[in-house]
Amino acid sequence: xEVTIAGMTGKGSIRHNNRSFTAANVDxxxxxxxxxxxxxxxxxVYHELFDEAVAAYNAGKKKTxxxxxxxxxxxxxxxxxxxxxxxxxxIGNLGDCACGTENGDRAxxxxxxxAESFQERNPHLRVFNMVLxxxxxxxxxxxxxxxxxxxxxxxxxxxxxxxxxLKQQGFVGRSRNETEWKFWMEREKExxxxxxxxxxxxxxxxxxxxxxxxxxxYKAAVRELESVRQAAEEEERRNALRAxxxxxxxxxxxxxxxxxxxxxxxxxxxxxxxxxxxxxxTVEDIDKLKAMAVRGAAAEQRVRELESENRRLNAKIPSxxxxxxxxxxxxxxxxxxxxxxxxxxxxxxxxxxERSFTDRLLDAIENMLDYIEEHLxxxxxxxIDAAKKLLPTQEKQEEAVENSxxxxxxxxxxx
Numbered sequence: 001x002e003v004t005i006a007g008m009t010g011k012g013s014i015r016h017n018n019r020s021f022t023a024a025n026v027d028x029x030x031x032x033x034x035x036x037x038x039x040x041x042x043x044x045v046y047h048e049l050f051d052e053a054v055a056a057y058n059a060g061k062k063k064t065x066x067x068x069x070x071x072x073x074x075x076x077x078x079x080x081x082x083x084x085x086x087x088x089x090x091i092g093n094l095g096d097c098a099c100g101t102e103n104g105d106r107a108x109x110x111x112x113x114x115a116e117s118f119q120e121r122n123p124h125l126r127v128f129n130m131v132l133x134x135x136x137x138x139x140x141x142x143x144x145x146x147x148x149x150x151x152x153x154x155x156x157x158x159x160x161x162x163x164x165x166l167k168q169q170g171f172v173g174r175s176r177n178e179t180e181w182k183f184w185m186e187r188e189k190e191x192x193x194x195x196x197x198x199x200x201x202x203x204x205x206x207x208x209x210x211x212x213x214x215x216x217x218y219k220a221a222v223r224e225l226e227s228v229r230q231a232a233e234e235e236e237r238r239n240a241l242r243a244x245x246x247x248x249x250x251x252x253x254x255x256x257x258x259x260x261x262x263x264x265x266x267x268x269x270x271x272x273x274x275x276x277x278x279x280x281x282t283v284e285d286i287d288k289l290k291a292m293a294v295r296g297a298a299a300e301q302r303v304r305e306l307e308s309e310n311r312r313l314n315a316k317i318p319s320x321x322x323x324x325x326x327x328x329x330x331x332x333x334x335x336x337x338x339x340x341x342x343x344x345x346x347x348x349x350x351x352x353x354e355r356s357f358t359d360r361l362l363d364a365i366e367n368m369l370d371y372i373e374e375h376l377x378x379x380x381x382x383x384i385d386a387a388k389k390l391l392p393t394q395e396k397q398e399e400a401v402e403n404s405x406x407x408x409x410x411x412x413x414x415x
Contacts, residue, residue: 001103003092004205005196007189010086010142014042017131017142030099030135035108037115037130042084042146045128046072049148053158071156081160084128085147089114089188090140091196099134106199108132108139113195115141121191124148124165238310 015021018039019031050071058067068074075083091097091107098104111132119127122145129144149164151157163173166180171187173179186206193203 002204003201006090008088010088012086027135033134035132040128053156086144094137110195110199111141114192
């Protein structure tokens with residue numbers, strides 16, 4: 001049985017995954033068949049993973065404003081990392097592995113084996129919610145996890161970082177288009193391919209690492225595809241009409257020449273002479289001319305019909321050239337957005353590194369000034385106070401970062 005495998009980036013709707021609400025594409029009568037591998041509270045998971053590192057980090061900070069009271073809220077309100085990530089895996093499609101069919105059951109078995117081995121295979125991706133859905137069209141697996149980077153030298157020793165977590169698992173990005181996530185997803189799909197083979201499937205394609213589409217987005221895409229298909233059919237029909245028009249051009253030209261002659265052919269009553277001619281023209285020639293005139297009149301009528309049909313189609317259908325130009329423009333914008341997103345991720349990493357170095361440098365300077373202040377005579381302490389005022393505060397640094405982000409957004413809008 002030949003199938004495809006899909007690995008997608010999900011939006012991470014935990015309530016949807018756990019059926020706290022039921023979407024339109026869910027069969028409620030089959031919801032009890034769903035397999036829940038784990039369903040842990042995300043905040044509790046954050047405390048388990050990061051409380052020790054947060055306590056150690058806060059112990060090294062003298063000022064309350066520099067401490068992290070709640071790491072969950074720190075990440076949720078921050079701009080650097082997401083609280084968690086979601087991946088969705090699927091074998092086959094509605095046509096070959098629908099839920100409730102024999103192939104669907106075998107696909108579910110392969111996904112189950114894949115799910116049960118996921119955490120062991122990914123020690124730096126802490127899974128807190130994992131569900132196999134069997135109440136939609138095709139069996140598919142939702143995996144939600146927190147990327148945990150350990151033994152870090154800046155910030156928290158254990159912190160949230162997808163890039164660093166995947167790097168610790170051996171996946172190193174090469175460029176904006178060859179990221180850690182891409183290499184990791186390829187490995188996971190290869191692993192799922194092996195489990196699928198154990199169930200008798202022959203995987204013919206690993207698919208693309210595309211974002212997962214919700215039902216409303218899928219319906220919109222289907223409508224757009226149908227619109228393009230109809231436009232293509234109409235264009236094909238117009239091309240056929242143009243070809244027929246071209247074939248009739250000769251008849252049309254003949255009609256124009258016949259109008260100049262202005263002969264009433266029906267009034268011609270040829271009679272055979274002794275030698276079978278009438279003024280040098282045979283009766284057969286005249287009959288052929290009359291038949292040709294009749295065909296020309298029919299062709300003229302058909303040309304009028306075709307021209308009318310073309311006018312109707314031209315008024316009804318937008319120009320395919322305009323559609324193509326608009327689609328190409330959207331494709332260019334999508335590629336630009338993808339490139340900008342990847343570049344933004346890279347720059348964020350650079351900014352993190354730079355900010356960490358700056359923070360450590362400022363802390364060292366501030367500690368040095370505190371030490372000097374303790375050992376200087378009282379008359380020189382105003383000099384130390386003045387020096388401290390020159391140091392940038394955390395609020396000023398954050399304000400500078402926000403201004404930088406605002407400028408980046410403005411540039412993207414202008415693009």
